[in-house]
Amino acid sequence: MTIHNLPTQLVSRIKTREGFIITLKIDKKIDFFPGQFLHLRIDSQRYDPLLRRPFSIWNYSHKNSSTYIDVLFKVVGRGTDILAKEDNLKPFVMIPLGNKFNILNDRSNYIMVAGGAGIVPFYLLGRELVKMHKGKVTLIFGARNSSQLYGLEQLSSLGLDMHICTDDGSEGKKGLVTEILDELLGKQKTDSIQAFSCGPMVMLKRVSEVCNKWNVGCQLSLETHMGCALGACRACIVKVKNKDDWKYSRVCCEGPNYNSSELIWE
Numbered sequence: 001m002t003i004h005n006l007p008t009q010l011v012s013r014i015k016t017r018e019g020f021i022i023t024l025k026i027d028k029k030i031d032f033f034p035g036q037f038l039h040l041r042i043d044s045q046r047y048d049p050l051l052r053r054p055f056s057i058w059n060y061s062h063k064n065s066s067t068y069i070d071v072l073f074k075v076v077g078r079g080t081d082i083l084a085k086e087d088n089l090k091p092f093v094m095i096p097l098g099n100k101f102n103i104l105n106d107r108s109n110y111i112m113v114a115g116g117a118g119i120v121p122f123y124l125l126g127r128e129l130v131k132m133h134k135g136k137v138t139l140i141f142g143a144r145n146s147s148q149l150y151g152l153e154q155l156s157s158l159g160l161d162m163h164i165c166t167d168d169g170s171e172g173k174k175g176l177v178t179e180i181l182d183e184l185l186g187k188q189k190t191d192s193i194q195a196f197s198c199g200p201m202v203m204l205k206r207v208s209e210v211c212n213k214w215n216v217g218c219q220l221s222l223e224t225h226m227g228c229a230l231g232a233c234r235a236c237i238v239k240v241k242n243k244d245d246w247k248y249s250r251v252c253c254e255g256p257n258y259n260s261s262e263l264i265w266e
């Protein structure tokens with residue numbers, strides 16, 4: 001797949017709970033698969049921040065020969081702070097990057113498990129799974145508190161079976177996504193289920209353990225730190241199994257989506 005490096009126009013910015021959704025317009029028609037991401041040079045008029053920042057694609061649409069990409073982010077540092085506040089930015093975007101989620105067509109029950117900003121890849125995936133109309137599509141979405149349940153309003157319109165939880169009980173059930181996952185898997189015929197998850201590493205490790213317990217295949221979308229996002233700098237590497245041994249895998253180009261059974265947890 002060709003990777004494009006294109007100028008974009010920041011056409012809108014809206015606040016959603018503690019996060020933001022910005023819309024970037026590109027004068028080219030580009031399609032994305034659920035699970036892919038982009039690498040954003042926040043402002044091409046300056047070198048601060050120097051490095052691009054990776055973001056999942058929340059949603060996209062075409063109008064005439066342009067593509068409109070929605071990016072949902074939370075502010076954590078310099079780059080996201082500029083994106084949240086400043087106007088007159090001239091961003092550049094490298095797209096589309098990474099592998100896609102590998103949807104197993106022989107399943108009838110799909111479960112997505114998201115923590116905080118790890119929700120982002122699941123709007124496009126949820127929409128795709130519902131469109132395939134292949135059975136039940138469940139979303140388990142958790143965050144520290146209700147203000148970090150990003151994008152909930154848009155997700156509610158997809159027709160998913162939604163299970164919401166927060167650490168402090170401020171919205172949904174009080175507890176962890178992995179507790180709800182364990183409970184749901186315990187009640188169902190697990191050989192029809194495929195699971196997907198994105199969120200903090202500690203959560204993904206626990207999701208992987210719960211899926212192992214019930215013998216359910218799970219794909220994990222990793223959000224490691226990145227430098228080049230082109231496979232050159234190795235800033236993003238993780239350890240994966242390699243027959244009886246292990247090797248490093250570059251999340252930016254061999255990932256970000258991995259079968260949980262491939263990964264080596266440390």
Ligand SMILES: Cc1cc2nc3c(=O)[nH]c(=O)nc-3n(C[C@H](O)[C@H](O)[C@H](O)COP(=O)(O)OP(=O)(O)OC[C@H]3O[C@@H](n4cnc5c(N)ncnc54)[C@H](O)[C@@H]3O)c2cc1C
Binds near residue numbers: 075076226
């Ligand atoms: C494939 C991929 C998809 C992503 N999708 C999204 C998304 O859709 N929405 C979103 O809000 N975020 C997403 N992220 C994380 C996002 O890239 C970082 O939050 C962003 O780069 C931070 O930039 P900054 O300049 O604001 O922060 P920096 O100043 O670079 O860092 C501020 C703090 O955040 C930490 N940080 C930076 N990057 C990461 C990271 N990848 N994981 C954990 N901590 C980090 C730093 O260690 C530091 O403590 C994604 C990351 C990857 C790799």
Ligand code: FES
Binds near residue numbers: 230253
């Ligand atoms: S970010 Fe440079 S190799 Fe992955």
